Amino acid sequence: MTLERSLFGRLAVVMSVLLTAGAAVLITASWYSARTAADDAYDRVLVGAALQIADGLAVQEGALIVDLRASAFEMLGLADRDRIFYRIVDPTGKTLTGHRDLETNIDLATVHREPVLSSGLYKGEAVRIAVVGRALSDPAASGWAHVILAQTVEARRGLTHELTLGAAITIVIMCFLALVVMILSIRQALRPVNQLGGALRRRDPQDLTPLSVSVPRELRPFVGSINHFMGRLNERVVLLQRFIADAAHQIRTPLTALTAQLDLLNSGELDETDRQHLSRVQQRADELARLTNQLLSHAMVIHRAESVQLEPVDLNEIARRAFRVAVPITVDPDIVVSFEEADAELTVLGDPVSLREAIVNVIDNALRHGTLSRLEVRVRDAGPFAHVEVEDDGPGIPSEEWPRVTQRFQTSKAGEGSAGLGFAIASEVAAAHGGALQFRAKGADAHGFTVILALPRIHREGK
Amino acid sequence: MRILLVEDTQDVGEAICRRFQAVGHTVDWQVNGRAAAEILAFTDYDLVILDVMLPELDGFEILKGLRRARVTTPVLMLTARSEVDDRVGALDLGADDYLVKPFDFRELEARARVLLRRRSGDATNLVTCGDIVLDRTSRSVKVGKREVQLKRREMTLLEIFASRPGRVFSKQELLDQLYGFDEAVSANAIELYVGRLRKKLEGAKARIVTLHGIGYQLVSDDA
Numbered sequence: 001m002t003l004e005r006s007l008f009g010r011l012a013v014v015m016s017v018l019l020t021a022g023a024a025v026l027i028t029a030s031w032y033s034a035r036t037a038a039d040d041a042y043d044r045v046l047v048g049a050a051l052q053i054a055d056g057l058a059v060q061e062g063a064l065i066v067d068l069r070a071s072a073f074e075m076l077g078l079a080d081r082d083r084i085f086y087r088i089v090d091p092t093g094k095t096l097t098g099h100r101d102l103e104t105n106i107d108l109a110t111v112h113r114e115p116v117l118s119s120g121l122y123k124g125e126a127v128r129i130a131v132v133g134r135a136l137s138d139p140a141a142s143g144w145a146h147v148i149l150a151q152t153v154e155a156r157r158g159l160t161h162e163l164t165l166g167a168a169i170t171i172v173i174m175c176f177l178a179l180v181v182m183i184l185s186i187r188q189a190l191r192p193v194n195q196l197g198g199a200l201r202r203r204d205p206q207d208l209t210p211l212s213v214s215v216p217r218e219l220r221p222f223v224g225s226i227n228h229f230m231g232r233l234n235e236r237v238v239l240l241q242r243f244i245a246d247a248a249h250q251i252r253t254p255l256t257a258l259t260a261q262l263d264l265l266n267s268g269e270l271d272e273t274d275r276q277h278l279s280r281v282q283q284r285a286d287e288l289a290r291l292t293n294q295l296l297s298h299a300m301v302i303h304r305a306e307s308v309q310l311e312p313v314d315l316n317e318i319a320r321r322a323f324r325v326a327v328p329i330t331v332d333p334d335i336v337v338s339f340e341e342a343d344a345e346l347t348v349l350g351d352p353v354s355l356r357e358a359i360v361n362v363i364d365n366a367l368r369h370g371t372l373s374r375l376e377v378r379v380r381d382a383g384p385f386a387h388v389e390v391e392d393d394g395p396g397i398p399s400e401e402w403p404r405v406t407q408r409f410q411t412s413k414a415g416e417g418s419a420g421l422g423f424a425i426a427s428e429v430a431a432a433h434g435g436a437l438q439f440r441a442k443g444a445d446a447h448g449f450t451v452i453l454a455l456p457r458i459h460r461e462g463k
Numbered sequence: 464m465r466i467l468l469v470e471d472t473q474d475v476g477e478a479i480c481r482r483f484q485a486v487g488h489t490v491d492w493q494v495n496g497r498a499a500a501e502i503l504a505f506t507d508y509d510l511v512i513l514d515v516m517l518p519e520l521d522g523f524e525i526l527k528g529l530r531r532a533r534v535t536t537p538v539l540m541l542t543a544r545s546e547v548d549d550r551v552g553a554l555d556l557g558a559d560d561y562l563v564k565p566f567d568f569r570e571l572e573a574r575a576r577v578l579l580r581r582r583s584g585d586a587t588n589l590v591t592c593g594d595i596v597l598d599r600t601s602r603s604v605k606v607g608k609r610e611v612q613l614k615r616r617e618m619t620l621l622e623i624f625a626s627r628p629g630r631v632f633s634k635q636e637l638l639d640q641l642y643g644f645d646e647a648v649s650a651n652a653i654e655l656y657v658g659r660l661r662k663k664l665e666g667a668k669a670r671i672v673t674l675h676g677i678g679y680q681l682v683s684d685d686a
Contacts, residue, residue: 256565260478289565329573337612
């Protein structure tokens with residue numbers, strides 16, 4: 001089964017795309033919330049440190065001084081890879097100490113007791129900046145002094161990555177599990193389709209009866225369509241068979257008249273070449289007659305296989321009648337033709353007309369294409385089977401061609417002319433009776449080439 | 464011999480008439496089923512050749528009427544195969560033989576000859592020699608369980624031998640019995656027929672022995 005274009009393939013592709021997109025959205029969302037969480041945590045520390053520094057501001061002797069406490073930086077030291085920058089601005093806006101070039105886009109005048117946070121760049125590096133105000137009430141320096149504290153963001157990023165990675169692994173595993181479950185369930189859901197396909201594939205091409213596979217409700221319209229189509233096809237086939245039978249029947253009337261006219265020609269009055277021509281025309285007319293009869297016979301056995309109820313019949317009797325019909329009285333006198341029936345009555349479940357047709361065709365074939373000087377027809381008890389054997393002393397058919405000669409209009413290379421429908425008819429009949437048309441090679445058990453019509457025996461009740 | 468032919472196809476009827484007339488039979492040819500049935504009601508024939516598809520009254524009906532009236536005249540039917548049960552019907556209704564159209568005219572003549580002979584044949588007994596059984600009524604020969612098909616002259620030849628096993632027949636004697644006195648046939652014909660007969664009786668418990676310069680005899684192995 002190629003996955004390309006298959007239902008399974010399509011479903012799998014669509015589901016994979018959906019799952020991937022979903023995973024991407026989820027991972028983005030978890031990154032976003034991880035970043036928010038990390039910012040939140042580190043911002044508290046940053047603000048705490050800024051407030052501690054602001055607490056250390058004092059006015060002594062009319063001058064603002066700052067007491068930078070180590071504990072404030074220790075707090076920030078938890079993020080050990082990050083660097084800290086600070087600037088302290090007095091109420092007049094002059095930088096008291098720290099990095100003078102630390103700028104922020106926050107308007108210091110608006111910052112009072114409440115700390116304000118923002119993100120920015122310092123010396124080309126991303127930093128988080130906290131600003132807090134400290135009210136000074138000393139007359140020498142009154143107003144708001146500010147502490148600007150910046151911290152690089154490596155620790156935050158690290159924490160964000162760590163949190164995001166954890167979430168992403170969970171999401172990917174979940175997606176993978178979902179994919180596996182989905183593949184399994186698609187397979188499970190599509191199994192009836194495969195079963196239906198299998199049932200169609202295994203079906204005999206001749207079998208045009210409705211499908212009887214049980215399928216889920218979703219597939220029923222499909223099976224209905226198949227059955228509807230097969231019904232129509234069957235009607236066509238039946239019509240076609242009837243047409244062939246009718247056509248052959250129509251051909252027969254002028255053909256009989258034609259052979260009659262040929263028979264009226266007096267070959268005694270013809271010269272040698274004309275006699276040869278006449279004989280060839282007669283041969284061809286004979287072939288045509290045989291083929292026409294075979295076409296009718298074939299159409300008949302197929303028709304009867306479907307419509308005639310099988311009944312217990314005596315194979316000895318049927319074979320004897322067939323033998324009488326099949327061997328012309330005008331057969332070459334140098335050919336030894338014999339018939340031998342089985343000792344006991346051999347009962348098979350069959351249609352006498354089709355069975356006789358089959359046997360006649362096998363004998364006719366042997367007479368035309370096989371027999372050199374001997375033809376033997378036997379009815380034989382073969383355990384669970386009853387055999388009608390037609391044996392001749394001709395070269396026979398090579399075993400590699402056996403399967404082929406039972407097909408319509410197939411010819412054995414060994415035999416001359418077309419075998420026509422003879423074996424096809426016999427094998428159709430055998431199959432319709434639950435038996436088979438078999439061959440036995442020349443020389444096996446000191447026999448000549450033998451065609452065997454094997455039919456399952458039944459034991460007649462009450463006898 | 465007098466033959467009634469009931470056949471509505473002109474070409475076919477003509478050819479059958481010609482063929483049987485050529486070998487010396489009298490043929491009445493009817494194309495209408497009802498007319499044929501009326502004729503059969505008051506005329507005796509040695510053989511009736513009957514087509515199935517006929518105007519007014521079909522071949523089956525004629526045959527049924529004939530057998531109802533206990534007329535035993537042999538009937539050979541010419542049937543069309545598409546009426547699928549034709550042949551079963553014909554044989555069950557008491558036809559003696561049938562041919563499927565289109566048929567070989569020589570075969571028709573040969574089968575008609577068999578039916579005519581069976582009718583005129585007076586012998587009804589079985590002739591046995593070794594394990595050869597010759598049934599003069601059905602003109603069939605069995606070697607053991609095997610039914611062997613013999614030609615007319617081969618059958619006659621075997622009849623001559625088997626009626627007196629052990630007796631030596633000269634070629635001339637056999638020629639006279641086989642062909643009658645007015646036919647000029649070479650003595651080689653006897654050799655040919657004896658040869659064929661030997662081949663067909665192969666495996667039997669009786670043999671045709673050649674006595675050079677004298678003739679032939681049938682010898683049973685049992686004796």
